[in-house]
Amino acid sequence: MADFETPKIREYPVVPIIKEGAMEGTSPFVSRPEFDNKLGYPGELPEDWKDKALAKMGDLLSRYRSLQVFMDSCIKCGACTDKCHYFIGTQDPKNMPVGRQDLLRKVYRRYFTFAGKYFPKLVGAVDLTEEVLDDWFSYYHQCSECRRCTVFCPMGIDTAEVTMAAREILAHVGKASKYSNEILTKVDRIGNNLGLPGPALKGILEDLEEEIEEDTGVAVKFNMDAEGCDALLMTPSADFFAEPHIDGLIGYGKVLHEAGITWTVSSKASEAANFGLFIGSYENMQKVSMRIREAAIDLKVKRIIFGECGHAWRVAYSFLNTLAGPFDFLDQNYPIPQHILEVTHGMLERNELRMNKEENDHMTLTFHDSCNIARASRMGDQPGGQFEIPRAVIKAACNNYVDMDPSTTHEVTFCCGGGGGTLTDDLMEVRVKGALPRMEALRQVTDENGVTNVAAICAICKSQFTKMLPYYGFEMDAIVSVHQLVSSAIVMKGSEQEQELDGAGDEDNSAPETDTD
Amino acid sequence: MSEFYALLFTVAFWVLIIGLGLKIYQYIKTPAPLKIPLTPAPLTKTGVGFRLAKEAIFFASLFKSNKWIWLFGWLFHMSLFIVLIIHLRYFLETVPEWLVMLQSVGKYAAFTMVIGLVGLLVRRIAVPRIRYISDPSDYLWLILLIVIGITGITMRFFSHTDIISVKAFAIGLESFNWQQLPLDGPLLIHLALVAILMILLPFSKLLHIPGIFFAPTRNQVDNPREQRHVSKWALNLEAEKNKKQP
Numbered sequence: 001m002a003d004f005e006t007p008k009i010r011e012y013p014v015v016p017i018i019k020e021g022a023m024e025g026t027s028p029f030v031s032r033p034e035f036d037n038k039l040g041y042p043g044e045l046p047e048d049w050k051d052k053a054l055a056k057m058g059d060l061l062s063r064y065r066s067l068q069v070f071m072d073s074c075i076k077c078g079a080c081t082d083k084c085h086y087f088i089g090t091q092d093p094k095n096m097p098v099g100r101q102d103l104l105r106k107v108y109r110r111y112f113t114f115a116g117k118y119f120p121k122l123v124g125a126v127d128l129t130e131e132v133l134d135d136w137f138s139y140y141h142q143c144s145e146c147r148r149c150t151v152f153c154p155m156g157i158d159t160a161e162v163t164m165a166a167r168e169i170l171a172h173v174g175k176a177s178k179y180s181n182e183i184l185t186k187v188d189r190i191g192n193n194l195g196l197p198g199p200a201l202k203g204i205l206e207d208l209e210e211e212i213e214e215d216t217g218v219a220v221k222f223n224m225d226a227e228g229c230d231a232l233l234m235t236p237s238a239d240f241f242a243e244p245h246i247d248g249l250i251g252y253g254k255v256l257h258e259a260g261i262t263w264t265v266s267s268k269a270s271e272a273a274n275f276g277l278f279i280g281s282y283e284n285m286q287k288v289s290m291r292i293r294e295a296a297i298d299l300k301v302k303r304i305i306f307g308e309c310g311h312a313w314r315v316a317y318s319f320l321n322t323l324a325g326p327f328d329f330l331d332q333n334y335p336i337p338q339h340i341l342e343v344t345h346g347m348l349e350r351n352e353l354r355m356n357k358e359e360n361d362h363m364t365l366t367f368h369d370s371c372n373i374a375r376a377s378r379m380g381d382q383p384g385g386q387f388e389i390p391r392a393v394i395k396a397a398c399n400n401y402v403d404m405d406p407s408t409t410h411e412v413t414f415c416c417g418g419g420g421g422t423l424t425d426d427l428m429e430v431r432v433k434g435a436l437p438r439m440e441a442l443r444q445v446t447d448e449n450g451v452t453n454v455a456a457i458c459a460i461c462k463s464q465f466t467k468m469l470p471y472y473g474f475e476m477d478a479i480v481s482v483h484q485l486v487s488s489a490i491v492m493k494g495s496e497q498e499q500e501l502d503g504a505g506d507e508d509n510s511a512p513e514t515d516t517d
Numbered sequence: 518m519s520e521f522y523a524l525l526f527t528v529a530f531w532v533l534i535i536g537l538g539l540k541i542y543q544y545i546k547t548p549a550p551l552k553i554p555l556t557p558a559p560l561t562k563t564g565v566g567f568r569l570a571k572e573a574i575f576f577a578s579l580f581k582s583n584k585w586i587w588l589f590g591w592l593f594h595m596s597l598f599i600v601l602i603i604h605l606r607y608f609l610e611t612v613p614e615w616l617v618m619l620q621s622v623g624k625y626a627a628f629t630m631v632i633g634l635v636g637l638l639v640r641r642i643a644v645p646r647i648r649y650i651s652d653p654s655d656y657l658w659l660i661l662l663i664v665i666g667i668t669g670i671t672m673r674f675f676s677h678t679d680i681i682s683v684k685a686f687a688i689g690l691e692s693f694n695w696q697q698l699p700l701d702g703p704l705l706i707h708l709a710l711v712a713i714l715m716i717l718l719p720f721s722k723l724l725h726i727p728g729i730f731f732a733p734t735r736n737q738v739d740n741p742r743e744q745r746h747v748s749k750w751a752l753n754l755e756a757e758k759n760k761k762q763p
């Protein structure tokens with residue numbers, strides 16, 4: 001399949017020994033001018049690339065406190081060295097978080113600090129050369145911006161911030177990754193990452209309505225561009241057709257139907273994900289975010305609800321208010337934006353959803369905490385809600401649930417290996433190797449607890465797992481959406497499932513009554 | 518010689534204050550345009566205060582990460598802290614009661630400090646991952662601190678220095694009334710290295726001292742949905758100014 005070896009699942013994961021240069025030169029495809037120009041980048045290496053790169057670095061240092069502080073404050077303690085899944089899978093020391101940061105830091109020291117200007121050898125400062133640039137391009141695309149290293153750093157240094165800055169500098173000298181930039185132009189042109197045009201989307205939504213009605217006898221609406229609904233649904237475009245994503249979308253539809261919340265998607269903003277985050281560009285991230293504001297205004301909704309997507313939720317939860325707010329025109333009684341899991345969980349808490357867990361009895365589930373939800377966002381009104389709420393919803397939808405090893409979940413969860421703009425075939429080796437720690441944890445609960453399926457709440461995780469599972473000897477469809485479980489278990493009012501459970505015409509209904517929609 | 522040291526310390530003091538002051542000013546001035554607290558994060562300012570205190574006092578994240586680095590690092594820093602406090606007696610005309618009491622146990626902190634430092638140095642040399650990320654300056658800092666510690670121990674426990682004169686010298690520095698310094702080898706080495714440390718601190722990784730408090734990952738409140746957070750430069754962007762209004 002490819003010219004690299006899938007790492008072996010190790011019985012006792014120990015810190016691997018370093019192999020210098022193991023992943024040298026492994027890089028994504030370079031972007032093309034046709035994409036770059038649209039995003040404000042030159043698209044090719046300019047003559048004065050060195051000045052341009054350094055000027056951009058200076059600019060970012062002056063605009064981002066994170067970058068400035070992180071460049072200065074690393075003490076080289078080594079605490080982060082064994083914490084990155086890409087290091088664990090590749091053994092390349094430049095994939096140790098501090099090793100990755102140092103690629104930029106060495107240049108920072110050379111041109112921006114007294115010590116590096118006059119005593120470069122002493123502090124490991126280096127000149128900016130084309131080799132250095134190549135190393136940046138390679139290793140800053142072997143980072144999924146997952147922030148696991150940050151959890152362990154005594155200085156709170158976030159390698160993701162450094163990676164984003166490096167990618168932004170690279171883009172300014174014509175060395176961006178094609179994957180992210182091509183997708184960003186698609187979002188702008190067509191409305192979503194997958195390039196799904198409005199009419200096709202409309203067709204899919206109609207099919208879904210039919211399918212649900214056939215299965216349940218209930219007419220669940222999937223609107224597109226409908227004005228005056230309660231909510232705008234922002235969901236990753238993979239939810240519109242890929243497995244297991246689409247089963248999650250069906251789940252959202254059923255939940256919102258039961259909640260009596262009318263909703264619509266927007267054909268112009270038919271994508272929750274925001275790849276502006278990956279490339280570290282405030283401007284591009286803002287542009288993509290503005291579509292959501294515009295769609296919300298155009299469609300006259302009162303709420304914005306996000307579907308299952310990790311990085312999308314980070315940008316939505318942490319940045320949307322900053323980038324496209326204030327949202328004073330929306331209903332302030334609901335969180336803006338709100339996660340679909342917050343909606344579902346709230347209803348479960350209030351006993352407003354009837355669930356038949358037996359529907360999922362053929363599975364034993366575990367849950368993969370997505371990195372950006374775990375470490376860069378929140379759900380609910382308590383810290384850590386991002387861990388408890390998805391688990392509570394899963395447990396409400398199934399009888400058999402087991403957590404993976406605690407050193408691989410919650411705030412110390414391992415990235416799936418495909419986040420942060422690495423979910424592309426040209427980085428397959430990086431993805432497969434980076435998936436190792438997650439796959440090891442999954443193997444353990446499979447062997448010891450009979451886990452059959454892993455649930456996730458991120459489009460990237462779901463796509464990455466679908467590809468990775470076979471490499472590590474699992475079934476490809478072992479990955480499921482959380483709202484897919486909800487979808488299977490939910491017993492909608494007036495549905496065939498309800499009749500089956502209660503007996504036809506029997507009014508002895510144990511489901512709690514709520515206002516009719 | 519005494520004049521040289523007096524001058525050296527005066528310069529070192531001001532370099533440290535001004536250098537550090539400028540760096541802190543730079544950190545304060547540089548905007549943090551986005552909310553990037555590492556979650557789960559506190560929802561209030563008080564919570565953030567506790568979070569930072571836990572990091573600065575107990576090295577909470579380091580503890581999670583690696584028990585050996587934590588042990589040596591924490592031992593070194595806490596010992597250094599006690600040692601620094603004990604040194605106050607050279608600068609205070611009358612030594613308060615609590616300081617005298619602290620001194621009786623605190624004098625052993627110099628040993629734990631050196632033990633911590635040696636532990637860190639051994640790790641730096643012995644663990645290939647840490648050796649890989651180490652530059653010459655990383656070793657030199659540890660060695661410098663170890664020598665400062667050892668010369669201090671020597672004076673305290675073996676070849677006693679005339680501390681009355683040292684105190685007079687130190688107090689003289691405060692008022693630019695330079696006094697004679699006893700010309701003992703260990704003392705001169707000790708003081709010279711301390712002065713070097715003070716001068717280099719604002720230009721080195723020792724900037725982690727202010728840096729730990731300025732990491733947005735740890736010092737931000739988790740409230741982006743409740744409170745709009747926009748930096749000055751972002752307010753001036755075209756997209757911001759021309760955004761669609763309802």
Ligand code: SF4
Pocket residue numbers: 073074075076077078079080081097098101152153154155156157
């Ligand atoms: S844990 Fe933080 S301070 Fe220590 S080496 Fe890694 S990035 Fe640097």
Ligand code: SF4
Pocket residue numbers: 083084085086095096097100142143144145146147148149150159160163415
């Ligand atoms: S952010 Fe994640 S992928 Fe990047 S260096 Fe840190 S642990 Fe590795």
